[in-house]
Amino acid sequence: MSEPEPEVKTIHVEALARVEGEGALRVRLRGDKVEDVQLEIYEPPRFFEALLAGRSWLEAPDITARICGICPVAYQMSAVHALEQVAGVEVDGQLGALRRLLYCGEWIESHALHVFMLHAPDFFGCADAIELAKTQRVWVEKGLRIRRAGNAILALLGGRAIHPINVRVGGFYRTPTRAELEPLVPQLTGARDEALESLEWLSGLDFPEVEGDWELVALVHPDEYPMIRGRLGSTHGLDLHVDDFEEHLIEAHVEHSTALHATLAGRGPYLTGPLARFALNHERLGPLAADAARRAGLRGPTRNPFRSILVRMVEVVQALDDALGVIAGYVQPPRPHLDPAPRAGIGRAATEAPRGTLLHRYELDAAGTILTARIMPPTSQNQPSIEADLVRVVEAFAGELDDAALTWRCEQAVRNHDPCISCATHFLKLELERLP
Numbered sequence: 001m002s003e004p005e006p007e008v009k010t011i012h013v014e015a016l017a018r019v020e021g022e023g024a025l026r027v028r029l030r031g032d033k034v035e036d037v038q039l040e041i042y043e044p045p046r047f048f049e050a051l052l053a054g055r056s057w058l059e060a061p062d063i064t065a066r067i068c069g070i071c072p073v074a075y076q077m078s079a080v081h082a083l084e085q086v087a088g089v090e091v092d093g094q095l096g097a098l099r100r101l102l103y104c105g106e107w108i109e110s111h112a113l114h115v116f117m118l119h120a121p122d123f124f125g126c127a128d129a130i131e132l133a134k135t136q137r138v139w140v141e142k143g144l145r146i147r148r149a150g151n152a153i154l155a156l157l158g159g160r161a162i163h164p165i166n167v168r169v170g171g172f173y174r175t176p177t178r179a180e181l182e183p184l185v186p187q188l189t190g191a192r193d194e195a196l197e198s199l200e201w202l203s204g205l206d207f208p209e210v211e212g213d214w215e216l217v218a219l220v221h222p223d224e225y226p227m228i229r230g231r232l233g234s235t236h237g238l239d240l241h242v243d244d245f246e247e248h249l250i251e252a253h254v255e256h257s258t259a260l261h262a263t264l265a266g267r268g269p270y271l272t273g274p275l276a277r278f279a280l281n282h283e284r285l286g287p288l289a290a291d292a293a294r295r296a297g298l299r300g301p302t303r304n305p306f307r308s309i310l311v312r313m314v315e316v317v318q319a320l321d322d323a324l325g326v327i328a329g330y331v332q333p334p335r336p337h338l339d340p341a342p343r344a345g346i347g348r349a350a351t352e353a354p355r356g357t358l359l360h361r362y363e364l365d366a367a368g369t370i371l372t373a374r375i376m377p378p379t380s381q382n383q384p385s386i387e388a389d390l391v392r393v394v395e396a397f398a399g400e401l402d403d404a405a406l407t408w409r410c411e412q413a414v415r416n417h418d419p420c421i422s423c424a425t426h427f428l429k430l431e432l433e434r435l436p
Contacts, residue, residue, distance in 0.1 A: 025037075025414065026433075027394055027410060030434075032395060034398075038387065039383055049373045049374060054369060054370065056368055058368070060083060060370065061076045061079055061169065064078075065164060065165075068420060069162050069163065070110050071110055071355065072106075072162070072163050073103055073105070073106040074354070074358045076164065077167075077351045079362070080169050081228070081347075081360075082361060083364070084347070085347035086362065086364050087169075089338055091170065094175075094331055094333040095172070095337070097330065101322075102154065102157045102167070104326070105154040105157065105158075106353075107150070108147070108153070108191070108316055108320060108323070110355075111315055112143050112144075114312060114354070114418045115198075115312050116140055116147075116198075117140075117143065118418070119418070123309075124136065142194040146194055146195055146198070149191035152184055159174075168337055170340050171333075171337030172337055173337070177332055178330055178332060182327070188320055191320055195313060195317045196288075198313060199295075200295065202313055207307050210306065211303040212388070213303070214270060214303075215236045215268075216235040216271055216272075216275060216280065216301075217271070218357055219351070220232075220239075221281075223284075225281050226352055227351065232248075232350065235276075236267070246361065246374075248264060249359070250265050251376065261380065261384050262380055269385045271385040271417075272355075272356030273355055273356035273418070274311040274315055274354075275302065277315070278298070278301060278315075279301035282301065288321050289314050289315075293310075293314045296313075298314065305416040306416055308417070309416075312354075342364060342366065342367060342368025345363075348362075355382075355419070356379075356382060358376070358378060360374070360375055360376075361373070377420065378420070382417055390414070393409060
C-alpha cells in the first residue's frame, strides 16, 4: 500500500497590520524544518529613478522626498549629498549642523512610531496600539509626545512634517532664527526624559531568544554616531568609501518580489539598520545614550532581532540629545545655502535612514540635468536577510507553538526589522504550510 499524501496545513492572515507597505509572507514546513520562505513584495514599481531622469538636479530633493512619508529626510539628504559631490562642494558648519538636526527629527518621529505603535503591541499580544493603550496608556501617550517632538523639528526646518520642502542642493531655502529654535528646547527635553523612561520600561519585556548570523553593514564615522556621513563598514571587516558601493553591493531581481534583493559581492546577504549601527558604532554614542543602553542590558552588540526595539529607543535618546546640542550651539548662518554650479559627473552618497543605510547615485550633464539615478533603500537590501531570519525563527519555535502562535511570531519577526515595503502599514497575506 502506498504511503498517504502528506497533509498540508495553510494559514492565511488577510491583514497583517503594523508594517509599512503591502506584501505577503509564505512559509512552507515539513515537520519542524523550513523548506521555503518567501517575503513577497508585490506592490507595483513606482519608477522614481526614471522620474528623476531628465529633471534638473535642483528638483531632486523635492522628488525624492515623495518616496516615503515616514523617512523623506533620508531620501533628501542622500540625494543632495550625492549631487553636491558632483559639484565639488561640501555643506558644513551651521548648515551641516541644521541638516543633522533635521535628520534627528526624522529618527525621533520614525523610531517612536515604530516602537510604540507598530512593534510594542507584539510583546503584549495586542492587535494594534489602540488595544495596547487599554492596558499601557501611559506609555502610548509618551510615545505620541516623543513623536510630536520629532515632527516639530521637521515642521520648523523642513517647512512641513511630511515630505519637507525646505531642503535644497547647497543647504536650505530658509534657515531658522535662534528665537524660532529655542521654543523646541522644553519639548525636546521632556521627550528625552520620556524616552529614557520608556527605554527602562521596554527593557523589562520578554524577548524570545533568537540570534541572527548576518553580516551587519552600516556607516562608520570616527567622531560621531553616524547619521549623515561616514564610510561603509561591517562586522566582517568591510571598509569602503561610499563611492565604491556599486562594486560591492549587488542588486538582483527575484521572481517573488518587485523589490530588488541585495547581496555583498562574493559574501552573500547582509543586514543594515539599528542593529548594525549599534554593533559598529555603540562606542560613539553620547554619554547619556551610552549609559541608557547599558542600563537597558545592551552592554555590547546584540544579534537578537527582537531586542531591536531597545536599540531604536537608544537611538531616540541619542537623536534627542544631539538635537538639543545643535540648538544650544546654533548661530544662524549669514546665507541659507551655497550656490554650487552644475557640472558633468557622477556623485554617490549614503546616509542612515531610520531603517538602515540608504544609498544614492546620480549622473549629471554639464547643465545639471539628471541623466541617470540609482537608489538603494534599506528594505531591499535587508529582504534576503529577513527571509533568512524567518527560517531561524520558525525552526526555533515550530515544535512548541501551534499554527496561530507561530504565525504571530513570524509576523513579529518581520516587524522586528521595521521594513518599509512601499519605499513599505500592512502585509495582506501570510501563508504557512506544514507538511508532515
